[in-house]
Amino acid sequence: MRTALLLIILTILSYDSEAAEVWHPFGPGGGGWIEDVVAHPTNPQEVWAMTDLSGLFRSQDAGLTWRKMSADVERGVMARKQIVSHNRQFAMDPNEPRHLYWGTCGMIWTSHDGGESWQAAFGKPPAVGDDRTPGLGHAIAVAADGSVYALDHESMLRVSRDHGATWTELSKPPVAKNSSDTPAFPLTLADGTLCVACRPSPGLAISKDGGRTWRMTLPESIILNARAAPAGSGREGTLFAFDSTGKLHRSDDSGGSFTLIKETRHQWQPGTRFAGGLAVTKGGRVMLWALGELVVSADWGATWTRHRIETHWNRGSYPGMNRFATPEGKCSALDVTADGKVWLKCDSSLMCRSTDFGVSWTGSTTGLQVLCYFNGPAISPHDPQQAMVAALDQGVFKTNDGGASWQPMRIQPEWWNDKWQNQDGSVVKAHPAKPQTWFAIIHGHGGTRHPRLHRTDDGGETWTLVLDVKEKFGGEWGKWLDDSEMGDLCFDPSNPAIMHLANYQLGVLRSSDGGASWTQTLKTKNGLSLATSPSGQHVYLQCVKRTGLYASHDRGLTWDVAHRADGVDGLAHHPSDETTLFISDGQHENYWSHQGERPAKLLKSTDAGKSWTELARLDSGPLYIDPIKPEIMLMSTLHGGKGILRSLDGGQTWADFHHDAPSHTARGFTYGGTPGSVIYHMFGNMARTTKLYEMVE
Template sequence: MVYSISPAGEWLPAALGGGGYITGLLQHPADGRVLYARCDVAGVFRSRDGGESWETLNRGLTQAYHHQVQSFAISRHHPEVMFRCCGEVRSRTFYGAVHKSADGGNSWYEVCSGMGFYGNGPTRMYGEVIAVDPFHPRIVAAGGYTGGLWISRDEGESWEQSSLPEERFGCVAFHPDQPGMLYAGTISDEELNMDYADPGEYGILGLLQDRPRGKAGKLYLSCDSGQSWDLLVEGPSFAELSFDSRDPQRLLAACIWGGIKSSSDGGRTWQSAGAGLLKGEQRYGTIVQDSHIPQRWYTAPDLRPQMKDIPPVPLYISEDGAEHWKLLHIHKDADLSGFPAYMDSFNGGSRASAAGWAISKIIVDRFTPGRLYLCNWYGVAYSGDGGLTWQAGEFRGLETTCMEAAAADKQQPGKFCVTMADHSPKVTEDGGLSFRNLPGLPGYSGSSAAVISAADPGLYLYGLIGHTRNACIAAYREGGGQARAVLTLGSGLFVQALREDGNQPGTYYAYVDGSISAGAGIYRSRDGGASWERTAFRPPAHVETLPHQKRWIEAELLSVVVYQVKNACGSNQLMDMNPHKAGQLLAGEATEGIWQSSNSGDNWDFIGEGLPFQRGGPASVLSTVAYSPSRPGTIYAGFISEGLWRSNDYGQSWHKLFPAAEGRLFNVSAFSAGRGEYGEDLLILASEPMVRTSTESELAWSRDGGATWDRWEHASLGAVRWKGIALDCEGRQVLAVTCGNGAFRGTISR
């Protein structure tokens, strides 16, 4: 029997697009319908229809941090030439690269690695730090989060570091009307406030694994395209610069907590330009002039959900050259169309509040008067009437979807449930062609593990993640209205996995991460999920948290954001039920072993002897455990770094199954096993790229239980962070989910 993934080995995008916080927008210099968006976790996107729909542009990228884009630029001389700056920090080391595209973003190649960037860091939502000289197409300038400012004089092919100090650059801009004039603004240590993270005893720099880089922001000027520099001013932090087309000496700046400032002498002195803006401290990162009506300017403070007394869409307009400001409009839900329904549930029922949350950029369409664009936490929206009403096209292809896991229905072909860091679960019944939302609960903003009941059709159990790092197990029945919490967990706990015992109707198990003394462990429900009790599972006495090295594994190794524990680490893979025997289940711990119970969790035996826990370093950790659906006694165990292992005797002995090459690393970040032909398992496993393991994105599958393997070519997707893979009940339809890159669907043909 011959298997293949159709058509021609290609997997197709599902209806859940990739995305994250959309931090920047560019418009094509010659084609107004073409827009580009940058994202903190998912790379660069392109729209060919004025923002109605989006496609990813990540071909040629090899490392996960290549998708964490802090800045990008397009050459107005040669619009097919583009640049992107990407990077992250791990273990107090900043990584970064500049990539170039010579074909409009269709493919990219690395041109500079001298600067570190922080695409998902505290300056991600500010101005562009790479720019092409408007008078000289071969001159490009880029300022890093680390590493200083660099100049290229051959259209980005080679780079040299300038004489500027290695400060934290917030914006780099050539003057549009003055040849050779290049500005570079920096951001102070004090203005790295992140209202979504608690710095605790370490302070904000410790949390970011950074060192001091400047007590004050600065603005530098070069009059010779970066060969020499003058310090113009020291004090405010410069997040974005905008040049007044009516006066070459007049500049406007968004100065973060310093507000909006103006200069009438080329940037040497600055005055407040905030008359009419919101009172009190507000963070500003964007300021833009209307090219059609030069006396008109736009700005917006950075609204977050916990902030009070701020308009729902805090878009401000000035009609007198940024001397005085007023709120453009008090937006209501009726002023918005094409915004996804899920935005209501996380913002007090107001879609307008969600549309204005964390606005990072405003741009004015250079071709069409009255047409504006903005991007924020959710995606890109556009207005055709000067900002009075807004449309979003449902963010097709570009969503806030850092996915955690995929679970298949055991009864219905093509039906899957997907969980994700910033949303309640979504369900597809057509293999990923369309999705619908499962209801969330007040106080919970994300989802982790999920199970679709086979014994009780229409019942879903899923883990929800709270705003205060609390969690619960929610139950929802189709047609039943609201979800309800059936197990409420305290702060720091997390539902890692959910399973149903297919041989004991009404019996479910939950794997809960966190502090063991606070309740982490394996839970059991014998009444259809209505009530839960903790089983006898207890790891060794020295293990105080699940996982044992919780902070390092979740914040350093697996998480998409280094300081946000459990942000898209992947879930639903460290527990499994034996389909061949009632009451038999597995539980894995990342660094300490695997345990098995044969009596519904009342007793547990260690079966992890011989597995490569932390072999050769701390990155070799367990990521998935699974029973064979075809062969009783066969168990699989997947590891970061060390690949896939198998036992044929219920865990008494183990051998490595993939990869066979000695010393080759493979991160099993997602795994699924289905029934194949002739009693062999159909296996699919994926490797997400990681800085700590120097690995690239890879996906492999075996039609014969691991005897031979094929690989899926997916270079067009870039460095995909695979988090979950599920085969449907027939073993024919596959759904794969990622952190930021969207979901993908495939069909197994035989």
């Protein structure tokens, strides 16, 4: 009996272990803004990173690989677009590091299991459609006694002494208001001293009574960064402060007085996000990454050595293009692992690590996905190991090994130079009949941002401009991120020389000669994605906001409204049935913000969009029908809090398939190229599963 029971237990544990790994990161790492890096206080293998698009990431191998850990928070605030996090908004209890704190989306979130799960501890979720509150944060610091200090966007300082269960207002330190533009940072010393600074206001505020009263020190200096000597160093009263003129100050009496110990060329200006990095080990090693200068000290700052890393820099796992000239010239944050052996530096789209005290650096972004994906990857129908993906700010990437490594595509050479100039990618597609032919839509950057369609016939080695949309069809195009960058591209399954190009500003363009020439067949706005029937006779355009669903029944030559709605948030066509398709009839102000009270409806048509049957009200969004087993479908819910759902009966019933998906919701799904494989994309990350056909619990 005991043997049988043991076998049952082992079977359950084995099943749970396998079931825990359903979704895996897919796509190149880096991109966006990597705002902060925080090392675990005792475990040298654990490091955390905060980003401006994808939330929170954890590494369990000292920064070599990363996994997103913020799905609970996204679910809690019903986020569709992004979770914004900035410097000093994440902290760990130095003595009980299973307690974690994260001040994002105008709230404070706590984890008591090392970041596996998160619960709201303070504040309320942003109202649906509120695009301001998600950008508000609390700067967090945890004292040696477990007291948690949180500074909100009005610079009100609160404290919790019960791991975030309750909070008490203390005071407003005499510093500028905390915001993404003027980030504040509190820190604590081992003796209980509390310090707060907030650029651009000058001075470092010091409190000896737990944040009730304050005095100012370094009153003429704008403090960009400060670090206390780690506990156990024997220098518990040592405090370093780095100011906007490049001067590094040190106090050995808990902020009572300071001595200038190093001057650098750093010249910070208000609005500059690269404020430099500062990190200290227990053994007295200090690293200061100023703007254009990296210096290190092995004796608490008594003597210094400068490292020139231009010739000791390796991209490593970072495949992207950086918008700045050299890796030395910028730093948002810096930290060192608990054993003092691995140094990690982040800035904009880069995370770098050094194991030789700053002599050399290697890009380390595997799994650290902060790229802006408007569309999913294009998997080659000829070789599933090949794929391309387009990303805002970073262009187009290609993999030839199933996603293990990625290379950037040099599509517009005038934007490629020694400075790794970035470009904006939004759509990439593989030709269904020609293995070496791919199409990509690039938007440029800055004032040149408007859609341009490019083609390669050699697998991405060289590219040719085939359509400048603005030059050919006009239109108003924004300088920065806006809806004009959305679009889609699809081929007629029966005749791939016929192509349809959707543009958010213009409607639908059509080519009948493989992209050599184009005509506008539908004038509308808010078009997001395209789908065709198996023969290509029927073509559909999904529109968000106002229009609904357009349909063409003559291969895209003429169009009519097939379903009038205040927004369609999902579209999927049956892979073998010529007249069956599904849509999510939503009520959304735009593709990210919800407006209205009713949940989105899942509708099905079996007559090419002439009539519709309601299947469910699950707040449905993007949809997916498996091309091999079309009775299996996926749905990403929007504001219903259910995440990703799966249907095994053609959309009649739905059950959870979210599991360990790194994001709460998905923006779309793509067939992964092999049976049972599917990839979802979100604004800041992608993930793949090969278990679509399995009964995962």
